[in-house]
Amino acid sequence: MDNQIPTSSTQAALTNDQNVIPTANSGRTIPAPIAMKDVEHVPSTRWAPSFASVTKIKIIKLSHMRYRHPSSGVDALITFLLDFGMEIVKRTENAIWFGGYGIDQYVYYAEIGDEKEFLGGTWEVESWDDLERASKLGSSPIVELKDAPGGGHMTTVHDPEGFPVNFICGASPRAQPTKQPAEALQVNDEFSKPRKGAFQRFEPGPAAVHKLGHFGLTIHDFELQFRWYTSNFNLVPSDILYAQDEAGNKFDVAAFLHVDRGKAYVDHHSFFFSVAAAQHVHHSSYEVHDYDSQNMGHYWLKQKGYKPVWGLGRHRLGSQIFDYWWDPNGFMVEHYIDGDLVNEDTPTGRQPAGDESLAVWSEPVPSTFLD
Numbered sequence: 001m002d003n004q005i006p007t008s009s010t011q012a013a014l015t016n017d018q019n020v021i022p023t024a025n026s027g028r029t030i031p032a033p034i035a036m037k038d039v040e041h042v043p044s045t046r047w048a049p050s051f052a053s054v055t056k057i058k059i060i061k062l063s064h065m066r067y068r069h070p071s072s073g074v075d076a077l078i079t080f081l082l083d084f085g086m087e088i089v090k091r092t093e094n095a096i097w098f099g100g101y102g103i104d105q106y107v108y109y110a111e112i113g114d115e116k117e118f119l120g121g122t123w124e125v126e127s128w129d130d131l132e133r134a135s136k137l138g139s140s141p142i143v144e145l146k147d148a149p150g151g152g153h154m155t156t157v158h159d160p161e162g163f164p165v166n167f168i169c170g171a172s173p174r175a176q177p178t179k180q181p182a183e184a185l186q187v188n189d190e191f192s193k194p195r196k197g198a199f200q201r202f203e204p205g206p207a208a209v210h211k212l213g214h215f216g217l218t219i220h221d222f223e224l225q226f227r228w229y230t231s232n233f234n235l236v237p238s239d240i241l242y243a244q245d246e247a248g249n250k251f252d253v254a255a256f257l258h259v260d261r262g263k264a265y266v267d268h269h270s271f272f273f274s275v276a277a278a279q280h281v282h283h284s285s286y287e288v289h290d291y292d293s294q295n296m297g298h299y300w301l302k303q304k305g306y307k308p309v310w311g312l313g314r315h316r317l318g319s320q321i322f323d324y325w326w327d328p329n330g331f332m333v334e335h336y337i338d339g340d341l342v343n344e345d346t347p348t349g350r351q352p353a354g355d356e357s358l359a360v361w362s363e364p365v366p367s368t369f370l371d
């Protein structure tokens with residue numbers, strides 16, 4: 001009965017008692033400036049140097065990932081991505097477009113070829129002018145995506161370390177979702193119990209992918225990459241990680257960047273790069289509905305015999321609950337939920353790199369995770 005359930009006001013009275021100690025573990029939602037009060041802040045001059053007086057190319061958001069898969073591995077890839085929660089939007093002889101249930105026509109483009117290759121993340125830009133200026137970074141042609149659902153035009157340039165970077169403009173969003181989004185569950189905690197006389201019931205299956213959230217690269221030259229991405233585009237670091245040499249000098253080794261849309265709130269990071277021994281795409285990450293769907297998706301993939309990487313766990317920077325998997329051709333993908341949102345008022349933090357910066361709770365990070 002309700003009157004036997006302690007309420008949050010009775011809890012508040014309890015916690016005002018000096019003799020009451022906190023529960024053994026706890027989580028809180030804290031405004032960013034307070035959460036980051038003990039963290040070194042990075043001034044915006046770090047990513048808006050004087051030579052950036054050239055107007056930056058305006059990205060709206062991350063659109064989709066592009067990979068090439070060997071024809072021998074395509075059937076396995078399709079089975080995996082369907083079990084991962086994507087759906088096939090369109091297939092031709094040489095390509096497959098996989099979608100989620102959000103407004104994007106597709107979130108993952110798989111070219112079918114001889115050898116696997118990372119073909120880059122794809123950024124949607126504001127205007128044709130932005131697309132043209134992006135193409136000039138690499139003297140690259142602008143091509144019409146005649147086969148792609150939603151169409152549009154795209155150009156591909158290469159960053160200073162040779163990673164392909166795609167820009168798209170003029171693609172039409174999906175007119176209406178193909179799937180009904182999952183309902184928000186009513187969740188009872190120890191004090192607040194909105195779910196009365198109703199039961200939680202679930203259908204097991206893949207965790208349906210909503211959208212592409214972010215991707216990341218392992219790189220060699222932090223300063224070179226940081227300058228290129230932050231001076232050419234409205235990409236701004238939400239967090240920077242540093243290492244220290246023997247003399248105690250700090251040098252930056254990783255950055256999590258968001259798409260700067262001014263006052264509008266955006267994902268804590270749409271892109272990251274981290275210095276490592278080998279240069280390669282690290283992973284791409286896709287948003288799913290909630291903790292239950294993420295867990296059901298985890299066990300769905302597990303029972304199918306796919307190779308887990310790391311998860312579930314809760315990241316510290318960005319706060320997402322993560323779950324990493326290998327696809328059958330050796331690219332890493334992630335399901336995430338509950339990421340932080342930031343805007344131009346959110347401070348940029350700089351903190352030491354280390355395993356503790358990666359997760360609040362999880363199994364230990366695999367030793368090869370950041371190779």
Ligand SMILES: [Fe+2]
Nearest residue numbers: 214283285334
């Ligand atoms: Fe991630």
